[in-house]
Amino acid sequence: MEEKKLDGKTILGFVLITGLMLWMMYNNISEEKKSIAEDAKKAKTEKVEQAKQQAIETAVTAASDSTKAKALQSVLGSFAYSASLPSAKDEVTELKNELLTLKIANKGGYIAEAVVNNFESLHKGSQKPIELIKNNNANFNLQLQTQDNRVLNTKDLYFEPTLAKEGENQVLSMRLKTGENQFLEYRYVLKPNEYMMDFSIRTQGLTSVLNTSKPVDLDWNLKAYRNEKSVSYENRYTDLRYEYEGGKDNSLSAASKLDEKTVEDLTYVAFKQDFFTSILLTDTPIKTAQLKSENLVHDDKVDTVFTKNFSAKLPLEFKGGELSYNMNWYYGPADYKILNKYDKNLDEVMPLGWGIFGWINRYVFIPSYTFLSGFIPHGIAIILFTILVRLVMSPVTYKSYLSQAKMKVLRPEIAEINEKFSKDPMKKQQETMKLYSKAGVNPMAGCLPAFAQIPIFYALFQFFPSMFDLRQKSFLWADDLSSYDSVLKLPFHIPFYGDHVSLFPILASIAIFFYMKMTTGDQAMSTPPQEGMPDMGKIMKIMIYISPIMMLFFFNNYASGLSLYYFISNTITIGIMLVIKNYIIDEKKIHAQIQENKTKDKPQSKFQRKMQEMMEQAEAQKKANQKK
Structure with a gap:
């Protein structure tokens, strides 16, 4: 029998195929290692955060006043003052008008519940109200760096609430204090018959407490609940949208498993959930914002509770040693007519199409x-x-x-x-x-x-x-x-x-x-x-x-x-x-x-x-x- 010889092309092809297989194996191994490393890093971070939170809770619930003060001072430094006040409890303050019901927690000072009145969730005929925020599916946090090298998260700290009326407006001041006149304040103003709420972040007298040489990271996260009959259809129109550079608008991919983007001069970010949306607007543009959208629906027969996991990291800069940002919150329908009346370019949250297509729809x-x-x-x-x-x-x-x-x-x-x-x-x-x-x-x-x-x-x-x-x-x-x-x-x-x-x-x-x-x-x-x-x-x-x-x-x-x-x-x-x-x-x-x-x-x-x-x-x- 005549022996077959390998010619040059066959050998070259074999080498290329082998090289391609080795390259693919290397990439797969690298991706697996990267994923394992990221999971380990995430687990370590969560473990550290849990330890910090446990230390704060232990200090707050200490038996005697002297032990409590010492423990709080050890964990929180100057912010021990706020944790020693009567408001250091897991309680909420309710703001409500004809359209919205909001509950703001003492712990963290952020919105713990946001319910859009007059509308029902259509998920399996549940007939529940539209709950954009419920059961810790959202988080709003400022990461504070202190002069004594502490890193504290506002979501773990207790704010003091003060509810007042200005005309027909409900005004809630949430203050995280280091003294009677030194504090970080979240100020909420809810007007009658409005989905849009005024919101501001400011500090007073904290220049000697906070490290003001670096921006404070504002982290806003939302794990979007499903509200409509078809989870796959709803998920198709659930995405993160934003405005930047003085009026430009864009969005992260609704179809990708994970999409991330760094945005310059951001003026609003919207976590759109098909027919409803949560929007944070700021009068002072955020110089460099990091946005992220993670798709949670991998199998629409199994993944039926949540659609997307949204997150936005917005660095807030000090001016004259203090924070001062005027913002707005919008919780409500993703309705073109309602969004358009605010004259803040919010109609771009609606996917009406670009160019002539959007023009035909709008006009x-x-x-x-x-x-x-x-x-x-x-x-x-x-x-x-x-x-x-x-x-x-x-x-x-x-x-x-x-x-x-x-x-x-x-x-x-x-x-x-x-x-x-x-x-x-x-x-x-x-x-x-x-x-x-x-x-x-x-x-x-x-x-x-x-x-x-x-x-x-x-x-x-x-x-x-x-x-x-x-x-x-x-x-x-x-x-x-x-x-x-x-x-x-x-x-x-x-x-x-x-x-x-x-x-x-x-x-x-x-x-x-x-x-x-x-x-x-x-x-x-x-x-x-x-x-x-x-x-x-x-x-x-x-x-x-x-x-x-x-x-x-x-x-x-x-x-x-x-x-x-x-x-x-x-x-x-x-x-x-x-x-x-x-x-x-x-x-x-x-x-x-x-x-x-x-x-x-x-x-x-x-x-x-x-x-x-x-x-x-x-x-x-x-x-x-x-x-x-």
Whole structure:
């Protein structure tokens, strides 16, 4: 038997594959080591923090006053004064208006509970109020560095509350004291009928206590509760958004497992939870902020309580040895109309789309729909809104169908050209272009109207998931137009589809099938196959069946209001096209007009002349190559 020898290429390939495998193994090991190191570091930090907190609690609960004072002084230094006051208890102070219920804890001085009144969580029909902060899912902390080299966290320290009234406003002062007139203060001002609350952070008389050479790190964290029917759908629109550099806005990825970013000159950060949001605003821009979003939904059948883990680290700088920051808190609906009225660029928290798409939503769709839904039920408002959109777009539909009709009339002549010049693709292309030019037909005219509808389509795709008004509004069998309309619960889970059957997506899929049968089918018949190119007619015929199936799967977990829109929209479009086909467009007249156009000397457009020149040059080059 002849022995096979390895040639150079085989050896090189073997070396490359081996090197690639070793590199992948090294990366995996490195990532594992990095993950283990990070977990160990995190565990160590948590252990140290727990030890500090335990020491503070032990000192606060010491039996005798002398022992307590000594223990507090040992652990807290100058801040032992605050821990010795009667307010050093695990108690809360409530602020409440018609829209919000807030509870501020003595320990930490931060908001321990934030409830949005008048709205219910839709998670498994729990009928609980919207609790943005509850059961320690949020944390607000300043890390203080003292002159005697201590590192203290305000979340572990006790503030003294003072509740007062200024007119109709509720004012709560939370002070972390080192003496009667030396303190760190959080000041909350809740106004009637407002989701927005004034908030300030300031120090007084702490220059000799705090190390003011470095900024104080403000850490705000929120583990977002699920509030809607579909955790996967809600999680898609739950993200961290922020404003920076004097009005620019951006967001961290809602789809990534983990996204982090360092932002310059930050002016607000929003932890958006689909239809509700928590926002911290500051009048003094944060020079360098660190933002982080961690996705907690890895399996929507298991991870059903929380959606995202948000965190923001905002360094606060001293001015004249003191802290002084005027801020605002917003806890409430992610509603464009409410956010926009504050004139603080908060409407950018809503994912309405960029450029022209956002413009259409802000200045056309939202005002139009708000007007309609102001005096009729939301389901009917969607239908009327859809009718208005389709009527406005009907001229585009007419031009598209007219172009298809012209191409259909020319199809026999194009087929004749294809057969006559079947062995000369260049000549066939030239003759086809001449036919289009003489007949006054633009083969691209059928595509241009479709492109014109893209901004409308995309804007609507962003409009319905962002429309807060649809939440908890029912229509027919759909109990909530902002979520899916389940008519049948399945005993199993279908990948990419779910464990339920939604009826509006089925109706929308049927409507889009017949719509595509009328449009794409005619276009496929009127589009001649080109030499060396895929047969677009066959592709379009396949898409007639694939598109409805894709829509059925994609929209099964989407807002039923959007599916209702597409069902009505495609049904109306079918009706408009039947009217255009049977009562407006006459194919015999179109044929006669085309034949008349052929007898006229119609000057070529610049584009047609350029295409003709390019074809002639290519033909000349081809003949020159054949002679060589």
